[in-house]
Amino acid sequence: MTPPKKNSFLSLFASVQLALFLLFLLASTSIIGTLIPQNNPHTFYIEKYGPKTALFFQLLDIPDMYNSWWFLGLLGLFSLNLIVCSLERIPQVIRTLRRDGLTTPPEQLIKFSLHQEITLPVPLKTAHERVAALLKVQGWHARETEKGTGRFFFAEKGGWTRFGVYVVHCSILIILGGALVGSSAVARKLLHNPQFAFKGSIMLPEGESTNHLVAFKSGEHLELGFHLRCDAFAIEYYPNGMPKTYRSRVTVIEKNKPVQTADIEVNQPLTYKGITFYQSSYQPYQNYQVSLKKQATNTETSAIVTTAKQMDWPEGGVSYGIVNRESQGEVTRRLKIWFTDNQGDPSIFWVNINQEAAIERPSGTYSLNIRQLYATGLQVTKDPGVWLVYGGCLLMLIGLYIAFFLSHRKIYVFVQPEANSSRILFAGEANKNKVGFESKFPELINKLEK
Structure with a gap:
C-alpha cells in the first residue's frame, strides 16, 4: 500500500530550507534598514539620494522599512513557517516519548x-x-x-528536553508578536488607533511645554495625555567644539500639577505611563537668557533677550542689549554687549557664553551672565509590545539552553x-x-x- 501523498503546501512551509531562505531575506533587508536612515522627511531622501531614488524608496516604504508591508509580510511568512514546522514535528516527538x-x-x-x-x-x-x-x-x-x-x-x-527547539520556535513567535503589537503601522492601519502604539519626536524649547508629539512618517500630531515641560538643557563640548554630552531636565505635568521631574540623557530615557522619551538631538536658538545682579543692593533679574533689542531694568537703573555675536555654526561662543546706567558713556565689551562678567559703572558693580537657549529634541515611543519582546527573549534563552545543553x-x-x-x-x-x-x-x- 502506497503511503498517502503529502500536502504540497504543508511540505513547503514545514521545510527547513524555507526557514533558512526567509532568515537570509530578513537579515539582508535589515542591513538596508541599518544603512539607510529611517523616519526622515521625504525632502531628506531627495537631497541625499536624488528624486528618482527617493520616489523608489517611498514606493517600497524604505524610510519606514520595519513597518513596511513587505517586511511585515516576510515576518508573517516566517511565522507561518515556524508554526507549520512545529505542528508537523511535535506529534513525532510525542510518539517517541510514548x-x-x-x-x-x-x-x-x-x-x-x-x-x-x-x-x-x-x-x-x-x-x-x-x-x-x-x-x-x-x-x-x-x-x-x-x-x-x-x-x-x-x-x-x-524526555521533555526534546521540546527545547519548539520552545525556541514559540519564543520567536512571541517576539514577532510583540513587535507587531508595538508597531505604529499596525496601530494605524489595522487597529485604526494611532494612540495605541507610536513613534515620533518633540522639539521642545527651554521653558516651554507641550502635550503632543509629531508622528514619524505621517506627521500627525498625537496627544500625550499630559504635558511635558523642558525646564533646562545643558550641553558640554570637547575642546574642538564637538558636543561631548547633553541632557534635558523635564517635568511631567498633569492637571496643572508637576508629578515627576527627571533628567534625560543619551541611554537614560524617561518612561511615564508607557511612553518613553529618549534624548536624540538639540537645536540652538538665537535667544539668550541674561542674568543681572546689582551687588550693592543685592537685587537681580533675568530675561530672555534677542540681538539688536534694548532691554531695560528699571529697578537696577540700567539698560542693555546684544549688539553682535560670534558663533561656531549655530552655537554662540561670545556676545558683544552694550550696557549703560545713564551715567557716562555706555560700556561696550565682549563676554563669553556661560562666563560671569563684572561690570564697573558709576552707579555700582553689576554681575552679568549669559546663557544660550536650546530646544531639546526627544524621540517619543509608545510600545505596548515591549514586555512581550522581553518575555520572548527570556524564553528563547531557556529554550536554547534546553536545546543545546540538555x-x-x-x-x-x-x-x-x-x-x-x-x-x-x-x-x-x-x-x-x-x-x-x-x-x-x-x-x-x-x-x-x-
Whole structure:
C-alpha cells in the first residue's frame, strides 16, 4: 500500500530550507534598514539620494522599512513557517516519548553503539536487587518486566528536553508578536488607533511645554495625555567644539500639577505611563537668557533677550542689549554687549557664553551672565509590545539552553542467570551530547561492580 501523498503546501512551509531562505531575506533587508536612515522627511531622501531614488524608496516604504508591508509580510511568512514546522514535528516527538522501552527485544541491546556487558558472581535475585537499587540511587526511575528467564529494566531522563527547539520556535513567535503589537503601522492601519502604539519626536524649547508629539512618517500630531515641560538643557563640548554630552531636565505635568521631574540623557530615557522619551538631538536658538545682579543692593533679574533689542531694568537703573555675536555654526561662543546706567558713556565689551562678567559703572558693580537657549529634541515611543519582546527573549534563552545543553537519555538493562552467576547487559542512548553520556555510562556500571 502506497503511503498517502503529502500536502504540497504543508511540505513547503514545514521545510527547513524555507526557514533558512526567509532568515537570509530578513537579515539582508535589515542591513538596508541599518544603512539607510529611517523616519526622515521625504525632502531628506531627495537631497541625499536624488528624486528618482527617493520616489523608489517611498514606493517600497524604505524610510519606514520595519513597518513596511513587505517586511511585515516576510515576518508573517516566517511565522507561518515556524508554526507549520512545529505542528508537523511535535506529534513525532510525542510518539517517541510514548514509545515503551520495555518492548525492546533484549537481543537488540547488543546492537546499540553504547553497550557493555558484565558478570556478577551472585544469583539472579541478588543481581536484580542490586541493579534496581543502583538505578534508584542514581535518579533513574526504572520500570521492569520479565523477559524469558531474566529481568529487563528501562529508564529514561530528560524526555521533555526534546521540546527545547519548539520552545525556541514559540519564543520567536512571541517576539514577532510583540513587535507587531508595538508597531505604529499596525496601530494605524489595522487597529485604526494611532494612540495605541507610536513613534515620533518633540522639539521642545527651554521653558516651554507641550502635550503632543509629531508622528514619524505621517506627521500627525498625537496627544500625550499630559504635558511635558523642558525646564533646562545643558550641553558640554570637547575642546574642538564637538558636543561631548547633553541632557534635558523635564517635568511631567498633569492637571496643572508637576508629578515627576527627571533628567534625560543619551541611554537614560524617561518612561511615564508607557511612553518613553529618549534624548536624540538639540537645536540652538538665537535667544539668550541674561542674568543681572546689582551687588550693592543685592537685587537681580533675568530675561530672555534677542540681538539688536534694548532691554531695560528699571529697578537696577540700567539698560542693555546684544549688539553682535560670534558663533561656531549655530552655537554662540561670545556676545558683544552694550550696557549703560545713564551715567557716562555706555560700556561696550565682549563676554563669553556661560562666563560671569563684572561690570564697573558709576552707579555700582553689576554681575552679568549669559546663557544660550536650546530646544531639546526627544524621540517619543509608545510600545505596548515591549514586555512581550522581553518575555520572548527570556524564553528563547531557556529554550536554547534546553536545546543545546540538555538531552533525552535512555538506559536498558537485561539481567539473566548464568550457571552460578548473573550476566548483566547495559545499553544506552542519548539524542544529544552523546560524548558526555558515553563518559558517564561506564561510571554507572563500575558502581555496580564495587
